[in-house]
Amino acid sequence: MDNLSIQFSCSTTTTTLATVILLLSTLVLLRKYWKRRHGSSPSRNTTTNPPISLPLGTSGWPFIGETMEFISCAYSDRPESFMDKRRRMYGEVFKSHIFGHSTIVSTDAEVSRVVLQSDSKNFIPSYPRSLTELMGKSSILLINGNLQRRVHGLIGSFFKSSHLKAQITLDMQKYVQESMTLWRDDQLIYIQDETKSIAFHVLVKALISLDPGREMQSLKQDFQQFIAGLMSMPINMPGTQLYRSLQARKRMVRFVQKVIQVRMNKSSESSRAGSPKDVIDVLLNDASEQLTVDLISDNMIDLMIPGEDSVPVLMTLAVKYLSDCPRALHQLMEENMNLKRQKAVLGEPLSWSDYMSLSFTQNVISETLRMGNIIIGVMRKAMRDVEIKGYLIPKGWCVFTYFRSVHLDDNLYEWPYQFCPWRWQEKEMGSNFTPFGGGQRLCPGLDLARLETTIFLHHFVTQFRWVAEEDCIVNFPTVRLKRRMPVRVKRRRERSLAQLSSNPT
Numbered sequence: 001m002d003n004l005s006i007q008f009s010c011s012t013t014t015t016t017l018a019t020v021i022l023l024l025s026t027l028v029l030l031r032k033y034w035k036r037r038h039g040s041s042p043s044r045n046t047t048t049n050p051p052i053s054l055p056l057g058t059s060g061w062p063f064i065g066e067t068m069e070f071i072s073c074a075y076s077d078r079p080e081s082f083m084d085k086r087r088r089m090y091g092e093v094f095k096s097h098i099f100g101h102s103t104i105v106s107t108d109a110e111v112s113r114v115v116l117q118s119d120s121k122n123f124i125p126s127y128p129r130s131l132t133e134l135m136g137k138s139s140i141l142l143i144n145g146n147l148q149r150r151v152h153g154l155i156g157s158f159f160k161s162s163h164l165k166a167q168i169t170l171d172m173q174k175y176v177q178e179s180m181t182l183w184r185d186d187q188l189i190y191i192q193d194e195t196k197s198i199a200f201h202v203l204v205k206a207l208i209s210l211d212p213g214r215e216m217q218s219l220k221q222d223f224q225q226f227i228a229g230l231m232s233m234p235i236n237m238p239g240t241q242l243y244r245s246l247q248a249r250k251r252m253v254r255f256v257q258k259v260i261q262v263r264m265n266k267s268s269e270s271s272r273a274g275s276p277k278d279v280i281d282v283l284l285n286d287a288s289e290q291l292t293v294d295l296i297s298d299n300m301i302d303l304m305i306p307g308e309d310s311v312p313v314l315m316t317l318a319v320k321y322l323s324d325c326p327r328a329l330h331q332l333m334e335e336n337m338n339l340k341r342q343k344a345v346l347g348e349p350l351s352w353s354d355y356m357s358l359s360f361t362q363n364v365i366s367e368t369l370r371m372g373n374i375i376i377g378v379m380r381k382a383m384r385d386v387e388i389k390g391y392l393i394p395k396g397w398c399v400f401t402y403f404r405s406v407h408l409d410d411n412l413y414e415w416p417y418q419f420c421p422w423r424w425q426e427k428e429m430g431s432n433f434t435p436f437g438g439g440q441r442l443c444p445g446l447d448l449a450r451l452e453t454t455i456f457l458h459h460f461v462t463q464f465r466w467v468a469e470e471d472c473i474v475n476f477p478t479v480r481l482k483r484r485m486p487v488r489v490k491r492r493r494e495r496s497l498a499q500l501s502s503n504p505t
């Protein structure tokens with residue numbers, strides 16, 4: 001029996017060894033072929049013509065390119081190390097092969113800016129397949145040209161309107177208060193979970209005027225199933241995550257279409273006068289026939305993504321950075337306590353412009369956006385050969401504008417890895433700072449994200465003290481806190497409000 005097993009294990013070892021050797025030699029041959037096809041040597045133009053050339057870089061291994069190295073860096077606490085290494089070797093713009101595409105990576109703010117400013121004749125958005133399968137065909141993230149500009153303009157001006165900001169302020173205060181009233185002294189609160197729930201309710205209300213309740217609960221469950229598939233394997237068959245997510249999306253589309261139908265029936269009974277109450281109203285009011293029911297429902301669902309993801313992550317990261325920087329927390333708390341006290345004396349409620357006037361709080365949010373890099377960058381696909389700053393981006397290639405490297409560049413930001421909200425006191429938010437992208441696709445929800453975060457921070461710091469438990473930031477596939485940011489809270493005593501003028505801490 002023993003002999004048999006030794007023999008078996010010996011022959012297994014030999015077979016394994018042979019397989020490994022065969023695999024390695026195949027890979028080496030393939031790599032040579034790959035290099036010849038995709039070119040890994042410098043391709044600088046040495047003639048007297050202007051040096052327009054493919055950026056330097058390598059395409060890595062056959063098929064997988066440099067994806068494995070990119071992912072392993074992305075999972076670390078220094079995702080930009082992938083870029084840093086190549087920046088040193090090839091410069092700020094280099095070529096690579098990631099996620100199945102020949103890609104030009106830009107860590108150069110000027111090149112990235114030109115890419116973002118370009119229209120769809122030059123670049124269109126490019127997303128992983130699992131994402132495009134899940135987003136509706138007419139999602140704003142996927143459409144181009146006039147239609148994208150139209151939808152962007154409508155959504156953007158509604159989100160900027162003071163009418164909506166006033167409503168968001170009331171909703172946000174209400175949902176924040178409802179959550180915080182339940183918090184008990186010494187209770188462990190998971191900031192990431194709390195903020196997800198609050199921000200989702202606020203955004204769904206702004207999109208389709210749905211209040212928390214049974215329908216919201218089931219929408220939220222479907223939405224969580226849907227969002228789990230955004231970064232899944234692109235295999236759509238029963239049992240896979242993508243399949244489950246697509247089913248959840250179908251249920252959400254049915255629900256949103258019912259809401260649209262009710263709204264359309266109402267509007268035919270009485271013509272819709274006055275200002276729109278939500279994004280559905282805004283899109284339905286538009287005379288353009290291009291804005292079909294399918295387009296509106298697709299976009300309603302995709303617009304919920306920042307409510308569950310980017311905005312709560314911004315709030316959670318702010319709490320994380322503040323917990324690690326007591327001086328900033330103290331100044332933020334003083335600023336917010338002062339406002340609270342002033343408004344209490346005047347007997348007035350806080351308006352959205354009061355919140356936005358908190359200048360140090362705004363600096364804390366900017367610094368959180370800079371360090372946190374909730375969206376690390378954006379991917380575009382070149383529709384024709386494009387030349388920027390002497391670099392060639394060939395037709396069909398992707399370009400990855402990597403914001404994170406720019407936001408953490410020590411030539412642009414002194415001590416870039418230090419959380420320093422004070423840097424924004426004298427610094428302009430120039431074109432090197434792009435947490436919300438730029439150009440034609442500049443995030444239309446940027447004011448909303450800031451406003452919601454300000455309101456959350458205001459109520460959190462003026463009502464509670466807390467001790468944060470150990471946690472760390474995970475950067476891939478999306479930014480989040482590994483342990484969901486647990487903090488042990490203690491309510492500030494109400495009477496301390498009267499003492500604030502003498503001792504705000």
Ligand code: HEM
Pocket residue numbers: 125140141148152155203303304306307310311314374375378379434435436437438440441442443444445446448449
């Ligand atoms: C911290 C929060 C947020 C961050 C960091 C963020 C970041 C971004 C970035 C970088 C883009 C550009 C994408 C590209 O160029 O391809 C973008 C686009 C977009 N964002 Fe946000 N966003 C946030 C919150 C929001 C909110 C609250 C909404 C409102 C629902 C929103 C709606 C959108 C939409 C609709 C687009 C697509 C615009 C277009 O393609 O025309 N975002 N966002």
